[in-house]
Amino acid sequence: MSGILVAVIGIVVFALGYRYYSKFVAEKIFRLDPNYVTPAHQYKDGVDFVPTNKFVLWGHHFTSVAGAAPILGPAIAVYWGWLPAFLWVILGTVFAAGVHDFGTLVLSIRNKGQSVGTLAHRLIGQRAKILFLFIILILVLMVNAVFAWVISNLFISYPASVVPVFIQIPLAIWIGYAVYKRNIKMLLPSVIALAVMYLVAVLSSNIGWMQIDLVQWMGGEGSTGIFGLGAVSSAFFIWIIILMVYVYIASTLPVWKLLQPRDFINSHQLVVGLGILYVGLIFTNPEMTAPVTNANADTSWLPLLFITIACGAISGFHGLVSSGTSSKQLDKETDARFVGYAGAVGEGILALVSIIAVATFFTSTADFSAVYHSFASANASGLGVFVEGAAVLAGGLGIPTDVAVTIVSIIVVSFAATTLDTSVRLMRYIIAELGTEYKLPALTKTHVATSIAVLSSAALVLLPEGPKGFGSGGYQLWPLFGTANQLLAAISLMLIAVWLKRLGRNYAVVIIPMIFVMVMTLYAMFQQVLFEWSWNGTEPNTLLFVLGSIIFVFAIWIIITAFSVLRGSADQNLDN
Amino acid sequence: MLEQIKKLIQYYEEVISLPHRQEIARELRHEDDIFLLLLYSEMIGIPNPVYYYTLELYPYMLEKFHDWHLRMGMEKSPLSGIRCC
Numbered sequence: 001m002s003g004i005l006v007a008v009i010g011i012v013v014f015a016l017g018y019r020y021y022s023k024f025v026a027e028k029i030f031r032l033d034p035n036y037v038t039p040a041h042q043y044k045d046g047v048d049f050v051p052t053n054k055f056v057l058w059g060h061h062f063t064s065v066a067g068a069a070p071i072l073g074p075a076i077a078v079y080w081g082w083l084p085a086f087l088w089v090i091l092g093t094v095f096a097a098g099v100h101d102f103g104t105l106v107l108s109i110r111n112k113g114q115s116v117g118t119l120a121h122r123l124i125g126q127r128a129k130i131l132f133l134f135i136i137l138i139l140v141l142m143v144n145a146v147f148a149w150v151i152s153n154l155f156i157s158y159p160a161s162v163v164p165v166f167i168q169i170p171l172a173i174w175i176g177y178a179v180y181k182r183n184i185k186m187l188l189p190s191v192i193a194l195a196v197m198y199l200v201a202v203l204s205s206n207i208g209w210m211q212i213d214l215v216q217w218m219g220g221e222g223s224t225g226i227f228g229l230g231a232v233s234s235a236f237f238i239w240i241i242i243l244m245v246y247v248y249i250a251s252t253l254p255v256w257k258l259l260q261p262r263d264f265i266n267s268h269q270l271v272v273g274l275g276i277l278y279v280g281l282i283f284t285n286p287e288m289t290a291p292v293t294n295a296n297a298d299t300s301w302l303p304l305l306f307i308t309i310a311c312g313a314i315s316g317f318h319g320l321v322s323s324g325t326s327s328k329q330l331d332k333e334t335d336a337r338f339v340g341y342a343g344a345v346g347e348g349i350l351a352l353v354s355i356i357a358v359a360t361f362f363t364s365t366a367d368f369s370a371v372y373h374s375f376a377s378a379n380a381s382g383l384g385v386f387v388e389g390a391a392v393l394a395g396g397l398g399i400p401t402d403v404a405v406t407i408v409s410i411i412v413v414s415f416a417a418t419t420l421d422t423s424v425r426l427m428r429y430i431i432a433e434l435g436t437e438y439k440l441p442a443l444t445k446t447h448v449a450t451s452i453a454v455l456s457s458a459a460l461v462l463l464p465e466g467p468k469g470f471g472s473g474g475y476q477l478w479p480l481f482g483t484a485n486q487l488l489a490a491i492s493l494m495l496i497a498v499w500l501k502r503l504g505r506n507y508a509v510v511i512i513p514m515i516f517v518m519v520m521t522l523y524a525m526f527q528q529v530l531f532e533w534s535w536n537g538t539e540p541n542t543l544l545f546v547l548g549s550i551i552f553v554f555a556i557w558i559i560i561t562a563f564s565v566l567r568g569s570a571d572q573n574l575d576n
Numbered sequence: 577m578l579e580q581i582k583k584l585i586q587y588y589e590e591v592i593s594l595p596h597r598q599e600i601a602r603e604l605r606h607e608d609d610i611f612l613l614l615l616y617s618e619m620i621g622i623p624n625p626v627y628y629y630t631l632e633l634y635p636y637m638l639e640k641f642h643d644w645h646l647r648m649g650m651e652k653s654p655l656s657g658i659r660c661c
Contacts, residue, residue, distance in 0.1 A: 045643065047601040052594065059591030179596060186596060187589045256599050267592050329594075 003286045003360045006082075007278070010090050010352045014345045017094030022341040025099060026334070029500065029509055030106050036333040039113030049113065049328045054335035061326045061339050062346040063267045065101075065318050068150065068415040069311035069481075070351040075358050075386040076478065077308045079378035080301040081293035082359035088305055089355065092313025093348030096513035100489055102340030103496040103510055104319040108327035109336060110499065111575045115323045116492045123498055123574070124565055130437065131561075135487050135554055137430050138547070139317070140423040142481035144247075144457035147416040147423075149474025150383060152239035154409045156232065157384050159213035160204040160402070161409040164197045168265060168414060169246075171196060175261035190264040194272070197265070198407060205406045214238055229470055236471030237462065243420070244458045251424040252450055259425075262418050270350075273411045276394045277353045283396030286360035290368045299375040303527070306520040307482030312351025314517060316488025318344065323492075354386055361389030379475040380466065387412065427453040463543055476544060483525055483551050486517045487558060493517075494562040499574055501566060518559055525552040612637065612644050620654070 026032050040051040052060075077085040104116055111119055117136075121129040155162050171193035178184045204210035214235035218225040225234025250258050311317070322340055330336060362368040371385060372378045391404035399407070428449040435443025442448050466473030493514035500507035529548040533541045615630040615637065617623075624630065642660045645653055653660045 045605075047598060047605050050598070053590075055587065056590045056594060059588070060594045063591070180600070185589070186593060187585070190592070256596075260595060260599060263595065264592050271588075 001288045001292075003281055003284075003288055003356045006086065006288060006356055006359075007281060007352060010086065011349065013090045014093060014348055017098060018341055018345055021094055022098055022102065022337050025102065025341075025509055026337040029505055029507075030103070030336075031505070032106070032334045032336060034332055034334045036109075038109050038330050038333055039327065040329050040331060043113065043328075048325075051331040052329040054331065054338050057326060057329055057331075057335070058339045058342055058346075061321060061343040063263070063270055064321045064325070065311075065315075065343060066270055066347050066350050066415075067311070067419050068147065068412050069315070069419070070347050071354045071386055071412060071415075072150065072383050072478070073309040073312055073482065074351045074354040075382035076378050077305055078290055078355060078358045078382070078385075079294060079372045079375060080297055080305055081291045082288055082355055083292045084301050084305050085309060085355050086352070088309055088313050089348055089351045092306075092309070093344055093351075096314035096489075096517065097312075097318065097344040097348065098341040099509055099513060100314055100316075100493055100496075101318045101322050101344040102336060104322040104492045105327050105330070105336045105340040106333070107492075107496050107499050108323035109330055109333055113323075113328040116319050116495060119323070119495050119574075120491060123495060124561060128561070131554065131557060132491065133430055133434060133437075135484060135491070136320075137427065137434075138551065138554075139481070139484040139488060140427040140430070140453075141457060141460060142477055142484050143423040144420060144427065144453070145460040145474055146477050146481050147420045148240050148243050148247075148457060148461045149236075149471075149477070150416050151243055151413050151420070152236050152471070153380075153383070153475075154387070154413050155212070155239050156215060156235050158387065158405060158409040159211040159216075160201070160406040161413060162212035163204045163210050164201040164406070164410050165413050165417070167200050168193070168197055168262065169258070172258050172261035172265065175264060176257045179261070180256050186261075186264055190261070190268060193261075193265050194268045197410065201406045201410055202403050205400075205402045233470040240458060240461055240471060243417075244454050246417075247420050247424045248450055248454045250421045251428060251453075252446055259418070259421055262414070262421070266414050266418055269411045269414055273390075273408070274350065274353065276397060276399075277357060277390055280393035280396035281353070281356060284393055286356075286392070288356075288359045289362040289364065290359035290372075291365050294372070296369065296373075297375070303520040303523040304375070304479060306517065307479050307486060307524045309351065310482040310485040310489075312347055312354070314486065314489050314513065315347075316485050316490070316492060318347075319489065319492035357389035357393055358382070358385050359389075361385055361392060376476075379478055383412065424450070424453050424457070427457075460543070464541065476541070479524065479528060480544065480547055480551065483521045483548075483555075486521045487551065487554055490514050490518050490521075490555075490558055490562075494558065494565065497562070498565055502574055514562070518555055522552065522555050522559075525549075525555065608640075609644060609647065612640070 038051070040049050043049040044051065074085050074089060077088070107119065108114060108116070117129065117132050120132045175186065175189045175193055178189045179186045215221060215231045218231040218234055221231055223231045225231045226237070227234070229237065253259070306313070326339055330339065371381050387405055387408045390408040391401050394404035394408065395401055428446065431449040431452055432444040435441065435449070443452070460477065461474045462471050464473030464476050466475065493510045496510045497507040497514065500510065525548050529545055529552060531537050532539050533545040533548055614624070615633060618627045638660065641653070
């Protein structure tokens with residue numbers, strides 16, 4: 001089947017979902033009112049509450065939610081064949097992610113622009129606040145560990161991407177200085193920075209000494225590196241330590257110095273990346289060479305598919321962006337449909353092209369089976385296949401493959417690094433908040449909280465043993481990241497259901513996706529914890545066992561809370 | 577065509593400027609908050625040699641004062657001299 005056809009079918013379904021389903025939800029369920037005074041007008045302060053044009057807000061919302069996760073999840077999930085991943089991405093986006101992102105936005109607008117965390121506190125009480133903080137804590141811990149591993153893995157696999165990625169740091173600091181201190185418009189400096197990065201990428205792809213290949217420097221894969229570890233393990237260890245030092249510094253700097261300017265460059269990269277891939281797809285017109293479904297899979301797609309692809313099908317993180325920033329800037333209530341629902345569709349489009357890039361890369365089914373021979377192998381190699389597959393698509397625009405590989409890996413690393421920076425920062429805030437909650441003032445200190453965040457993330461990513469030794473097992477954390485993300489989405493959907501119940505509306509549109517993701521999370525964690533990670537399992541692992549068990553207990557807690565809240569009268573605590 | 581490209585660039589610039597504008601506004605508000613605190617410092621026990629003059633600004637500040645004490649995490653006006661809510 002042609003890759004273009006798959007893309008067209010996906011985009012048509014997204015368009016129909018937006019045109020009909022989101023309209024149905026907006027008119028019949030949420031009953032959006034164009035005359036409702038949104039928080040942006042009611043509390044207008046020129047800082048957080050600012051009425052913003054819906055297209056501008058959509059652009060900002062989309063660039064905030066799209067990152068490395070909707071690329072990585074689908075790239076792994078192609079393991080079960082491209083069709084299951086494709087179906088979950090399009091149906092998940094239309095019926096789950098769209099409603100979730102749109103719903104959290106509307107719920108927040110109807111409640112003074114408050115975030116889902118605050119609303120959970122108001123509806124369910126203090127224990128919900130703590131539950132919420134712990135789930136976000138687990139989520140950001142996973143994000144830190146997973147993305148630190150992803151970046152290290154890409155640095156080892158594509159050494160030409162190291163220099164351009166590190167050049168982004170001084171360039172971002174320069175943009176921050178130019179924009180905030182010299183008052184220069186940001187478009188030009190950030191485009192210059194991007195051009196410099198890609199120019200360096202071209203050079204480093206062609207000049208050997210510009211490639212920082214730690215494994216080769218230590219004598220190749222079979223050699224011994226530092227502390228008696230193998231060369232690959234040593235390379236992982238070194239990169240992870242460097243990254244942890246970097247995020248420590250980056251997350252304690254003011255946002256305008258590094259994080260925001262990096263985001264400007266990343267916005268360009270998102271546009272460039274999506275453009276290259278979709279236009280490249282048209283020019284190359286590749287066939288889907290991966291199997292439609294994989295009959296030889298060693299792990300069942302049910303339930304793992306639904307947690308492997310979280311971002312791109314439904315992701316709780318979006319609710320934080322919807323209710324945290326976008327809801328305070330919405331001009332009219334009816335704009336919520338475009339910003340929230342079409343924002344989720346934007347991410348679905350990114351996930352879709354990730355599936356196509358991976359599924360069109362192989363020359364034969366045997367070639368596919370060689371890489372995707374087991375779920376563990378899919379987890380470890382999925383992203384690499386995406387990078388190579390995307391480079392082939394970029395080849396359609398005349399970009400040489402080696403340069404394209406470097407550029408695609410730079411894009412993925414940049415997304416992952418910014419996510420890492422943000423989530424370490426977020427983790428620091430949560431640790432400080434828990435410190436205040438439990439009267440441990442030491443935890444509220446910036447450097448104490450950051451040290452705990454960085455050290456626990458480093459421990460989590462370094463401890464699992466992988467096939468390439470110490471530090472290479474970080475990919476095993478991916479299913480845990482998916483489940484933590486789904487838990488957060490389930491809480492948000494539950495809050496929307498409570499609000500709809502209060503208004504006497506049909507809340508099936510939110511409760512069905514909520515039950516679906518919760519059942520899949522419970523099922524997956526039950527299976528993984530008991531049959532794989534426990535002492536009786538196939539791959540005993542105490543760390544994953546403990547984390548998986550915590551997520552399992554939290555999921556049960558959320559379901560019980562949901563039922564008691566929906567049956568009780570907590571909805572009286574809402575504003576509208 | 578050229579006009580449309582210009583519009584597109586303008587739109588794109590606006591999208592990426594959104595968080596930047598917010599950051600600057602936040603920084604300015606932060607400075608304003610400190611300034612306000614200095615003006616009313618006498619009322620919370622910090623001596624202010626130009627108190628009489630700053631007090632003249634009182635009517636201009638009153639509207640902003642309510643938002644300020646809410647931002648500072650105080651539900652009600654902390655100063656008995658200013659009864660805003």
